[in-house]
Amino acid sequence: MSPEEQAAQAVNPALTPESPVFLVLHKDALRERIDVRVSRVLAREEDVLFLAQTDPPVPGDVSGAEAEIALLAEDKNGTVRPFGYAARLLAVRSDFLHEDMTIEALAFSAPKPGDFFETSLRMHYRVPVDEDMGVVIRLEGFEHPDLLDFSAGGARVRVAEGEAPFADLAVGQSVPFRLLFLGSGYAAGDGVIRSLLPAEDGGSATIGLFFTNMEIRDIRYLERMVARTVSSCRQRESDAEYI
Structure with a gap:
């Protein structure tokens, strides 16, 4: 064993x-x-x-x-x-x-x-987010959620203590989300909190979301956009090898 x-x-x-x-x-x-x-x-x-x-x-x-x-x-x-x-x-x-x-x-x-x-509750490639990527997330009740990475099945998001729902966050809680690809469109549904990691200073927390309750069109759109983003990221990594 x-x-x-x-x-x-x-x-x-x-x-x-x-x-x-x-x-x-x-x-x-x-x-x-x-x-x-x-x-x-x-x-x-x-x-x-x-x-x-x-x-x-x-x-x-x-x-x-x-x-x-x-x-x-x-x-x-x-x-x-x-x-x-x-x-x-x-x-x-x-x-x-x-x-x-x-x-x-x-x-x-x-x-x-x-x-x-x-076990694992996701089977998707996770895409790290940078500020030039044009991908942001909206979470109900939070004004400034910080998207750290995302996949076709979920995302990691940093939220600040000053946001109203911060104190009520709990594993298993469902939060409506909208993942926006600026200039293209968005996918919406519910994000179930499956992990919750407070920062050492208590000023923020990183939550792991599992996407659920999505319309079929949103699922397919998100899959296409993730595939496109992954392809673009890998192309940049390949180009960087020649610099």
């Missing part, structure tokens, strides 16, 4: 009620596609874990399908990383009783000790 596998097996994240989780329904490494949906834990009953229905919803006709349930947890060094386990969708329940209300829930097989492994 590799050191990485040993470290992952030592992690046993607590799937407590209302804990935010990520439901990975599909991974296609060849096409760099990943279907990740945000959910939360409703309850655990012995070997069954109940999650809130996602948006878009998981259909009932995929019962029996395998999926990956992931959440952010600290590794043995105290670094927050995504860990997941392989689960099977047992049923889509339309009559689940939660807090005196009947809601739709997803019933998955619950994890056993040692099931968790370190």
